[in-house]
Amino acid sequence: MHRGSRAGMATSCNTVAFGEYGLQCLERAWIDTKQIEAARVAINRFMKRRGKVWIRVFPQKSFTKKPLETRMGKGKGPLESWVAVVKPATVMFEVDGVTEAIAREAMRLAATKLPISMKFISRHRLG
């Protein structure tokens, strides 16, 4: 199967566009639906219905996998899952309507659910 290119840095989705604070990727990866959902739940649980959350990535790439203990051949394997391709600088989540301390902790919890290192960023970062 064609796995696509993950080279370079993100040229879009690389700034805080909707909220006040964001969570930015520092590495490249395939982030699957379960990881995105786990991170979203972690943010919402910590923020306790305060503020607003944006998810800036969508798992639009599917991938297939051969079942275990199967011989090669006999056609393509079945659909395994859906993933979002993220590159360094992609802003995955944004929040607004909460203090910086709350946003920072919520993003820290979300980052623990993801397989790559992340960075907390603010809209007001200058220079």
Place this chain on the structure above:
Amino acid sequence: MKSVSLTAFSRSVVKRTGVKKLRSAGRVPAVIYGGQTKPQNLEIGVKDLENVVHHSASENVLLDLAVNGASHLALIKEIQHNPLTGEMLHVDLHAVSANEKVTISVPVEPTGEAVGVKTGGGVLEHVVFKLKIRATPKDLPEVIYVDVAALEIGKSIHLSEITLPPGVEALGKKNILVFTVAAPVTEAQEAAAEAAAGPAEVEMIKEKKEDGEAAPAKAGDKAAEKAPAKGDEKKPAEKKK
């Protein structure tokens, strides 16, 4: 807007390799254009530029630029940053005349805590982050502050309700929503949203084996695979004979 003095030097290197060397030497490539001046490539000390930008409320800064003895009044039009490190990569400067009106985008910031947020538990939604305005360079504000203290849940502030400094004219439609206070999300609403937002189960296309058939197939996997193959091979051979 008060002008800040800054020194720049004319630049001859334009290619990628040269510009990279320039950056590593602590200079930022820049360009100045507009007004009566011809476009000119410049380089600015990164420390000087950071000092100017960090001491202003936004990246809209009016510069009194000294280039090889000549003086220019210029606005910072755009600063390109590295999206990961925030390092300045390039600066666009717009040469302006002190008496001519210019159009720029200025950030809008809320001041005070909205009543709807303080007492009602609502969320202040910042819809428009930058406003396009027109004014002479000396009248340009760095940031437009809007008092949102009186905003209750469900109430909004539109562009027409924002008081601008004297000499400043807002461009665009007057009914644009700038700030609003949304009602707090109830537990029931959150549960419904979570149910809707949850990932839909991916439809797995897998071969389903019935319980009775699966066990013997597993035990004699190799035999089961080889048996029909052998049979197939033999049949055409027999026909040949």
